[in-house]
Amino acid sequence: MPKQVDHGERRRQIGAAVCRLIATKGLDAVSLRHVAAEADVSMGRVQHYFATKDELLMFAFELISERVAARLGAVHSDDPATYLRAILLELLPLSPAARAEAPVLAAFLAQAVVEPRLGQPLREGNDEMVTWLAGMITAVRPGGDPRRDAMALLAFVDGLMLQVLIGQVTPAAAEDLVEHQLSRVLTCG
């Protein structure tokens, strides 16, 4: 057999090419040939690592999910209010990394509307997020209905992400909106 290669690494390289393609041309620009070209490998290699196109797309979805999770996991703060704000800002396409990932997330989010298999993991991720947010809200401002506020905040940043992506809201304005929205939730319980 030829040189033993890191199977997972190769899959991640190809998956990254899929994400780049989705971010720049949209989900329907993803074809095996385009992916191969974007990853600068042969189409046979793509097929070697992914049995079907569906498997390829699912892997790309897991890949960006993990990337976003990693980015969120890298955020830290001892002050709950600061922590909370940092996480919300991390969900927006403000940093270069987030700007690369957000369009991909948006594409999969829209696809989830008509593809239940994407909806489930998204719901689970959101649920986790809501629980975490609610905990932080409680830490800053006990009482009220933290879970409701958490859901509202999450819907808010999700919508804001899209607005930034389509150029409706500038990154700076988005930051300001998050700040304002957060202060309202945290001060007038």
Next chain:
Amino acid sequence: MPKQVDHGERRRQIGAAVCRLIATKGLDAVSLRHVAAEADVSMGRVQHYFATKDELLMFAFELISERVAARLGAVHSDDPATYLRAILLELLPLSPAARAEAPVLAAFLAQAVVEPRLGQPLREGNDEMVTWLAGMITAVRPGGDPRRDAMALLAFVDGLMLQVLIGQVTPAAAEDLVEHQLSRVLTCG
């Protein structure tokens, strides 16, 4: 020539089929043949009324935009607060009509991320909406930064629409969230 036919009406029939297809199977399920089948007409007819697939999709986009605008235009109230709440709720997939249109909007919204030609009309519509919302907010609660609150509210309902569409939030919960969010904006300026 054969029976003179209402050109616009035929285009709207086909455009409606496109919207139905997008709502149930997603944007990439839209092909001339599928559209023809969904509209129960021949493919030749579809081509007769739309020179290219792109023109067909653009028309479908204008069609749902007009439908949403019509739905919003049908909302009336003398009380600004009631009016404001009614409009926000109308943006969510709560009524059967809105439930049919929201998935189509979501699909085009995601497409707008990678297709500037969709982004422009969406931005204009959102801008109008923000201005209107800001006016209503001022009418209820003068002072503050009504435009900022309007943008925040719009981002919130946009995100909430998606959450409802992917089954993350029930229509009842969405209604409750809007109520709560609105009261916060209107009472603690």
Next chain:
DNA sequence: TGTTTTACGATGCGTTCGCATTGCAAAACG
């Protein structure tokens, strides 16, 4: 009534798609 124009239906073309198949060089392994 003849002519023209409209509204299609039908068919075909070239391309691209996902996927299956085949072949083979190279390294791991006994």
Next chain:
DNA sequence: CGTTTTGCAATGCGAACGCATCGTAAAACA
């Protein structure tokens, strides 16, 4: 050192795609 297994590249296939072309029935118009 030979065998086996792995990692691919190449090619081909049938289906579906957007779009162009052609033919024609029928109604409006002269």
